[in-house]
Every structure is written in structure tokens, then in C-alpha cells.
Amino acid sequence: MDKSAAQNSAAFLYPPIDPFDQRMLEVGDGHTIYVEQCGNPAGIPVVVLHGGPGGGCSPAMRRYFDPAQYRVILFDQRGCGRSRPHANVDANTTWHLIRDIELIRTTLDIPRWIVFGGSWGATLALAYAQTHPDRAAYLVLRGVFMGTQTELDWFYGGGAGRFFPDLWARFVELIPEAERTDLVTAYHNRLFSGDMLAENRHARRWCNWENALASIETRSPGGESPSDYARAFARLENHYFANGCFFEQDGFLQSNAHTLADVPGTIVQGRYDMICPPKTAWDLSMVWPRGTLTLVPQAGHALSEPGISAELVRVTNTLRSEAVALGL
Structure with a gap:
């Protein structure tokens, strides 16, 4: 993205913040993952799932949430970012990552949380919520990829x-x-x-x-x-x-969308996403009873697209007033 577009995107975000907690968490199988917490320690818990697989989290991902209202948890998935061993694929599957997310949740003593993820992060968010629907209070998905x-x-x-x-x-x-x-x-x-x-x-x-x-x-x-x-x-x-x-069959997430019957969520999708075309997000919205789709005009795939950033911040701002109803 050029400099002017990046500046336009930043205009919608909250100011940069530093973590109040950073740690390395042993998750087994020889892996240790980086975990951080930002914002309000007593705020609405949200876990951010980065893309890739292998992309790692970045400081910009902290800025999609009101730091006075949210407790933001970010982590580098196995093998990438500050997690170790680096670039390692041993014991590194979707199901290992879901287990890691649950370990983070229990380690931080969080009963339920909002799950926020884009691209591969949306894939992982869906797989996590289908496995633990009682722990996912709300899904915020961007640039949906279903792994097909x-x-x-x-x-x-x-x-x-x-x-x-x-x-x-x-x-x-x-x-x-x-x-x-x-x-x-x-x-x-x-x-x-x-x-x-x-x-x-x-x-x-x-x-x-x-x-x-x-x-x-x-x-x-x-x-x-x-x-x-x-x-x-x-x-x-x-x-x-x-x-x-690592899904049991092609189309696994869509065929199991019924497990999300009680999980609400929002899909934010760029109209001109060339990496994850909008048809996938549309198809998901057709089988997810409580999922709503917003197609952002003049936007592609990236989290940092101005239209995508603006819509995601609008969603997280709206959820501030719904936390009690969501059981958070």
C-alpha cells in the first residue's frame, strides 16, 4: 500500500499503545509462543488471530479496539513471529493452534471472548468457534478464507x-x-x-x-x-x-457451519479482494444463521485497506455496548 493509503487507514484507528503484559507460553511439542495483552486489563476480552499461516501479529493490530474498553490479546502462532522454534512445521496443524488458543484463554482466566481474525485468521477463528462455540461470544472476520x-x-x-x-x-x-x-x-x-x-x-x-x-x-x-x-x-x-x-474433508468449515447456530458475528469483505474472492464470504453468510456480511466497495484483501479498517473499527465500537448481552 502506498504512503497516502496507509495514512488514510491510520486515520480510522486508535492511537498506538504498548502491551501491559508480554510472555512466552510453553504449549508443548517443543513449541513456545509469544503472547501479549494490551488495553484495559478489566476490559472486554478479544483474541486477535493473525493471517498467513505464518504472518505473526503486529503493533497495528492493537489499534482496532478502544483501549479503554477492550482487553486485547495477540499472539504469534507456532513457528512464526517471536514464537520458537522459528519456521518450524513439526506439530504445527490447525488443531494444534486451536489447542493453543484454548491454553491462552485458560491461562489468562477468560471464560468467553470475542474472536477477531482475517484471511487465515478468519479460517482459524471459524475452526476454533466450531470446536468451542461456548467460548466464542462473537466472531469478527475479515477477508474470509475457508481452506478449500x-x-x-x-x-x-x-x-x-x-x-x-x-x-x-x-x-x-x-x-x-x-x-x-x-x-x-x-x-x-x-x-x-x-x-x-x-x-x-x-x-x-x-x-x-x-x-x-x-x-x-x-x-x-x-x-x-x-x-x-x-x-x-x-x-x-x-x-x-x-x-x-488439516481439515477432515474439503469444505469442512462450511459443512459444519450449523455448529455456529448460537454464535453471532460479522464478516467484513473487500469487494475487490483478489486473494480471497467475495464469493467465499457470501457463501458463508448464507449458511451461518447469525452471521452478517458487509461488502466494502473499493477495497481489496489487506487489513490496512482504509475501507476495511473503518468498518472493522465501527464493528468493534458497536460491540462495546453489546458486551453484557454477549456474556462478556
Whole structure:
């Protein structure tokens, strides 16, 4: 996103804040995850689930909530950000992450909370809420991804590439033509080759393809992601996608949407999201009885899109007055 668009987005957000609590939490299987709390220690609890998988949380994510009213919990999922071991995919599945979220909740002595997540964070929020519907008081989802093969085919099978052939050509050029029918597998073989230079090179190219399409404002490859970040992001994301996000069947989340019958929520979706097209959010809203969909015009996928930021802050501001009714 260009500088002016970023400034426009920031205009809707609360001022930057520092955490009042930071800790490393041992979650088992050799993993330790970074957890922080911000805002009001006695406020409305909300857990923020970052994207990727492998994206890590950022200070900007604290700013979507009124710090006087919310107790904001952020964490880096296994293998990324400040969590350790870095870029590691052992014992790293959707179900491990759901277990981690529950461990954070019980460790912090929170009975129920709002679950806030975008892109892969929305996937994880849905999977968590379907597993623990009594703990999810409300879902705030952005840029919905349901972990289906159709969605992966769109982004890694050439669908989005039809709109951005120049950027697509850059994404596929590192892969021999004979392997381009399955780019997730082709990249997997290189991201887990054991050759650090090759892993970093392919990781940066994997990240650049996604980053270039995230915002409606920017349609160029942009700068290179730092190697450490790119390697964790690409390895974890590819690991999850190569394994169908570890769901029992394709379309798992949609087929289990009935478990959300008593869980209210809001979906905020960019009309021109090229990473997670709006059809997925629309389909979810059709089978989620208490889920409402807002399509944001002139917005793409990124959390930092001005229209997306404004709508998400509007939602969290509205929820301040509904906390008692939600049992928070």
C-alpha cells in the first residue's frame, strides 16, 4: 500500500499503545509462543488471530479496539513471529493452534471472548468457534478464507493470475514448466529442500506474489520481504495448504457451519479482494444463521485497506455496548 493509503487507514484507528503484559507460553511439542495483552486489563476480552499461516501479529493490530474498553490479546502462532522454534512445521496443524488458543484463554482466566481474525485468521477463528462455540461470544472476520481446494486453485492455479499476468509470470518463473500444474507442491519441494539459499529465494517469491495482490492500491511486486519473515511465512503457509489446512474433508468449515447456530458475528469483505474472492464470504453468510456480511466497495484483501479498517473499527465500537448481552 502506498504512503497516502496507509495514512488514510491510520486515520480510522486508535492511537498506538504498548502491551501491559508480554510472555512466552510453553504449549508443548517443543513449541513456545509469544503472547501479549494490551488495553484495559478489566476490559472486554478479544483474541486477535493473525493471517498467513505464518504472518505473526503486529503493533497495528492493537489499534482496532478502544483501549479503554477492550482487553486485547495477540499472539504469534507456532513457528512464526517471536514464537520458537522459528519456521518450524513439526506439530504445527490447525488443531494444534486451536489447542493453543484454548491454553491462552485458560491461562489468562477468560471464560468467553470475542474472536477477531482475517484471511487465515478468519479460517482459524471459524475452526476454533466450531470446536468451542461456548467460548466464542462473537466472531469478527475479515477477508474470509475457508481452506478449500477451490480457493487454492484460484490463487495458486492461475485464476488470480489472469488478472495480473505480469505478476503471475514472476511467481511461476522459478518453477520448471513441467511442474507448474501444481505450484503448491513445486514450491513445497523447494521451501523444504534443506538448501537455505534456495529456501529463502523461493520464500521471498512466494511472499511477493501474495503481497502484491493484497491491496487495491498497489499492483507491483514491491520490495523483498526480509528473509527470516519470508521463510517462516512461506514454509508455514505452504505446509498448511499442501495438507488441506488439516481439515477432515474439503469444505469442512462450511459443512459444519450449523455448529455456529448460537454464535453471532460479522464478516467484513473487500469487494475487490483478489486473494480471497467475495464469493467465499457470501457463501458463508448464507449458511451461518447469525452471521452478517458487509461488502466494502473499493477495497481489496489487506487489513490496512482504509475501507476495511473503518468498518472493522465501527464493528468493534458497536460491540462495546453489546458486551453484557454477549456474556462478556
